[in-house]
Amino acid sequence: MPKLTHPVEGDPSDPDLLAHVVQSVPALLTYVDMREHFVFANEAHRRWFGLDPGQIVGKPVSEVLDPESYLRIRAALLQALGGHPSSYEGQLFDRMQHRYVHGSFTPDRDDQGRLRGVLTVFTDITERHALEEQLRESEQRFSQAFQHAAIGMAMILPDGRYQRVNAALCNMLGYNEAQMRTMSWRDVTHPDDLPVSEALATQIINGRREAFQTEKRYLHRDGHVVHVLVSVSQVRSDSGQLNYVVSQVQDITKRKQYEDALFRERQLAEVTLNSIGDAVITTDVALNITTLNPIAEAMTGWSSADAKGCPLDDVFRLRDINNRQPLDNPLRHAMRRNASVDFSGRAILLHRNGFETPIETSSALIHDHTGNVTGGVLVCHDISETRTLALKMIQLAQHDTLTGLPNRSLLYARIEQATAMATQRHRQCALLYLDLDHFRRVNDTLGHGVGDQVLQVVAQQIRSVLRDSEDMAFRYNGDEFVVLLPRVDDADEAASFARKLLDACSQTQVPHLPPLEVRASIGISLFPRDGIEPDALVRTADAAMYEVKTQGRDGYCFYAPEMSQRTAASQRIENVLRHALAHNELLLQYQPKVDAKLGHIVGAEALLRLHVNGEEVFTPDQFIPVAEDTGLIVSIGTWALREACLQARSWQRDGHPIAISVNVSPLQFQYAGFYERLDAILNETGLDPRLLELELTERTMMSGGDGTIRLLRRIRQRGVRLSLDDFGTGYNSLSYLKHFPVDALKIERAFVRDITQDAETAAITRAIIGMARSLNKDVIAEGVETEVQSAFLRDAGCSHMQGFLFGAPMPAEKFEERLVVTDD
Numbered sequence: 001m002p003k004l005t006h007p008v009e010g011d012p013s014d015p016d017l018l019a020h021v022v023q024s025v026p027a028l029l030t031y032v033d034m035r036e037h038f039v040f041a042n043e044a045h046r047r048w049f050g051l052d053p054g055q056i057v058g059k060p061v062s063e064v065l066d067p068e069s070y071l072r073i074r075a076a077l078l079q080a081l082g083g084h085p086s087s088y089e090g091q092l093f094d095r096m097q098h099r100y101v102h103g104s105f106t107p108d109r110d111d112q113g114r115l116r117g118v119l120t121v122f123t124d125i126t127e128r129h130a131l132e133e134q135l136r137e138s139e140q141r142f143s144q145a146f147q148h149a150a151i152g153m154a155m156i157l158p159d160g161r162y163q164r165v166n167a168a169l170c171n172m173l174g175y176n177e178a179q180m181r182t183m184s185w186r187d188v189t190h191p192d193d194l195p196v197s198e199a200l201a202t203q204i205i206n207g208r209r210e211a212f213q214t215e216k217r218y219l220h221r222d223g224h225v226v227h228v229l230v231s232v233s234q235v236r237s238d239s240g241q242l243n244y245v246v247s248q249v250q251d252i253t254k255r256k257q258y259e260d261a262l263f264r265e266r267q268l269a270e271v272t273l274n275s276i277g278d279a280v281i282t283t284d285v286a287l288n289i290t291t292l293n294p295i296a297e298a299m300t301g302w303s304s305a306d307a308k309g310c311p312l313d314d315v316f317r318l319r320d321i322n323n324r325q326p327l328d329n330p331l332r333h334a335m336r337r338n339a340s341v342d343f344s345g346r347a348i349l350l351h352r353n354g355f356e357t358p359i360e361t362s363s364a365l366i367h368d369h370t371g372n373v374t375g376g377v378l379v380c381h382d383i384s385e386t387r388t389l390a391l392k393m394i395q396l397a398q399h400d401t402l403t404g405l406p407n408r409s410l411l412y413a414r415i416e417q418a419t420a421m422a423t424q425r426h427r428q429c430a431l432l433y434l435d436l437d438h439f440r441r442v443n444d445t446l447g448h449g450v451g452d453q454v455l456q457v458v459a460q461q462i463r464s465v466l467r468d469s470e471d472m473a474f475r476y477n478g479d480e481f482v483v484l485l486p487r488v489d490d491a492d493e494a495a496s497f498a499r500k501l502l503d504a505c506s507q508t509q510v511p512h513l514p515p516l517e518v519r520a521s522i523g524i525s526l527f528p529r530d531g532i533e534p535d536a537l538v539r540t541a542d543a544a545m546y547e548v549k550t551q552g553r554d555g556y557c558f559y560a561p562e563m564s565q566r567t568a569a570s571q572r573i574e575n576v577l578r579h580a581l582a583h584n585e586l587l588l589q590y591q592p593k594v595d596a597k598l599g600h601i602v603g604a605e606a607l608l609r610l611h612v613n614g615e616e617v618f619t620p621d622q623f624i625p626v627a628e629d630t631g632l633i634v635s636i637g638t639w640a641l642r643e644a645c646l647q648a649r650s651w652q653r654d655g656h657p658i659a660i661s662v663n664v665s666p667l668q669f670q671y672a673g674f675y676e677r678l679d680a681i682l683n684e685t686g687l688d689p690r691l692l693e694l695e696l697t698e699r700t701m702m703s704g705g706d707g708t709i710r711l712l713r714r715i716r717q718r719g720v721r722l723s724l725d726d727f728g729t730g731y732n733s734l735s736y737l738k739h740f741p742v743d744a745l746k747i748e749r750a751f752v753r754d755i756t757q758d759a760e761t762a763a764i765t766r767a768i769i770g771m772a773r774s775l776n777k778d779v780i781a782e783g784v785e786t787e788v789q790s791a792f793l794r795d796a797g798c799s800h801m802q803g804f805l806f807g808a809p810m811p812a813e814k815f816e817e818r819l820v821v822t823d824d
Helices: 015-024 044-049 067-081 126-148 167-173 191-205 253-275 294-300 330-337 387-398 408-425 439-446 448-465 491-506 534-550 568-582 620-630 632-653 666-670 674-685 698-703 706-717 731-735 749-754 759-774 787-796 812-823
Strands: 028-033 038-041 086-092 099-109 115-124 152-156 162-165 211-219 225-236 242-251 279-284 289-292 317-320 341-350 356-367 373-382 428-436 472-477 480-488 520-527 555-558 587-595 601-612 615-618 659-663 692-697 721-727 744-747 778-781
Touching: 028 044, 028 099, 067 086, 067 099, 067 115, 099 126, 152 167, 167 211, 167 225, 167 242, 191 211, 191 225, 191 242, 225 253, 253 408, 279 294, 289 294, 294 373, 330 341, 330 356, 330 373, 408 428, 408 472, 408 480, 408 520, 408 534, 428 448, 428 491, 428 534, 439 448, 448 472, 448 480, 448 491, 480 491, 491 520, 491 555, 520 534, 534 555, 568 601, 568 620, 568 632, 587 632, 587 659, 587 812, 601 620, 601 632, 601 812, 620 632, 632 659, 632 666, 632 674, 632 692, 632 812, 659 721, 666 674, 666 698, 674 706, 692 698, 698 706, 698 721, 706 721, 744 749, 744 759, 749 759, 749 787, 759 778, 759 787
Parallel strands: 520 555, 601 659, 659 692, 692 721, 721 744, 744 778
Antiparallel strands: 028 038, 028 115, 086 099, 099 115, 152 162, 152 242, 211 225, 225 242, 279 289, 279 373, 317 341, 341 356, 356 373, 428 480, 428 520, 472 480, 587 601, 601 615
């Protein structure tokens, strides 16, 4: 073959051009005859190995190649000399210049088809081979690390099937590798954790996430739960196609057990702190507030949420009991001395609104396991004479005196605790909202006394089906009860409990009465599916309960998203309220207030009623919450205030100057311009301000701070009387009674109901009346229904009374008839 020494131009079929290509191609080209002698070798031999092609031609292959290389290629060469194409991949020339090559051996035949030699082409794949070796080693290392990792490892295909799993994951879940490769991650995931896992997997598949980490639960082959921490990352092709995901799985079951134990201890500590009668405040090492228990909230005037993160001195303000000079905080002393410090009987605590409480206080430091100080705790003891009475009132205020069940004031706190624990455990909670069907018929046909007995028996029946000490039952309102199940595995468990509740209610039997057919409607909400916050869980359970009512009652129903945030009944109430407000169809009824000693009418409470076509289809307990939720209470409250003033002015002109009391909701009172509206109504109606009394709750008075106190004083300066409604439902109302700018207080009906049956309630009621009278405040007892109650209250020094004993709420015309009879 001629050797080209200069570039060639012209016809591609030109022999010189072909020779140039053959000599320049970056591959070893040879032609071997049937005797295994080289007939041709191209210039690449010189470039690769420093061999002169001219010296190779004519020599046997076995002489040109080193023995090792010849032996490697001989089989492929002989196969080609036998007329069959072959190939070889491996090392060539076992010397310094050795290369890793791929060789092809192609038999060559003449025009008659006789075999005359073999054409060989060797391409250099040394770099590719090195990369493949590195990749192979890397894959081997990965395989070793994957298979022998201490944590579970899995390669998962986009459809969720396991492509590869290691021994640790198999041992963790109780399956062998072959079994797991027939399964997907969905098969071993706890059903309650599937929604979250599906959402994360979808984000990976859609490319919205590159990786994620989550805690979840797997199910072992034998059925027990395995808590795991899963870290997932994706592997995609160059084109962006998801090939598979790599999942690392760490068994954290023991850790979760420790966390649960720690959480239970913490919950026990929190319940203890919330239940004891002393104020407890904790801080961090910088003396910033971390927590306040309920007594501390009451004594300082700060909520725990507002106080958190504030300097201790801003919340816990101490003065010397003798000279009122500021005192250094005992916890600061404790920090300096690394010891406990007590102030015994020589300090007063300033409430946020300026009230004073004599206290004893002690402080101590909190240490971690290494002995380092991490914070401090203050325990504050009210040494005023009202403390014991106040604590008893708190207990009464948090429990329903009729049934003995916790009431709604405790419900939300317990829901919050239960959901926090459920979050830690990756479990569910269930809330069951139970309402007795047609309970009003019991009261109407058998009387309220029997109705109370029915509620007591129902409460006992509900208690009887509670599963353990964790389950809790509450009397929510009237004939409505709530059951909190802090621990349920699934919806079926909640449904099973609901059926037991329905059966228990149906077996309600009051002694000395014929059998009663007590039925109930139960709505169920699940945490976290139907809500995270306590009020959301109660609201959704309530919505589900109303769904049962609309479907015929006597059953249970789970909340579903298609049920509106407010129930159909609530929507109907709102519509009726709006129509009534727009068309002046609201009305007030008036309940007499009588002088406790003389028995004659001295005033009236204006009570809002909502009638449709002349019938009271919604009770205040039903429509007032809706009015507050929708904000309609502001407009309705303004209408009620004006209407009551107009009626009182009318009676005043007719010679019956009696005081009218009007309830003011917190939202209405806190609405901007309340005083201006009140002043305008008084001017518009011409009513003597002394004949108007506003009834406000303790929560309304205490929640607004100094601004509320100023507004209350301004109202009193206008001549309007103020009364504290539902007195006795908290610590504040007793401890700070003397600081409220009020003229009267109303004893909550729960106290009145039990004064003749419960000695403790009677003692507390006497103490409340005595304390109020010593502060020159009138005392009004509401809910008086019997002569025995009336006699007790009269003897205890009560100023005024109201209740069914003296008259139910009635239209203005009938009330006026009572006034005329009284005057006669």
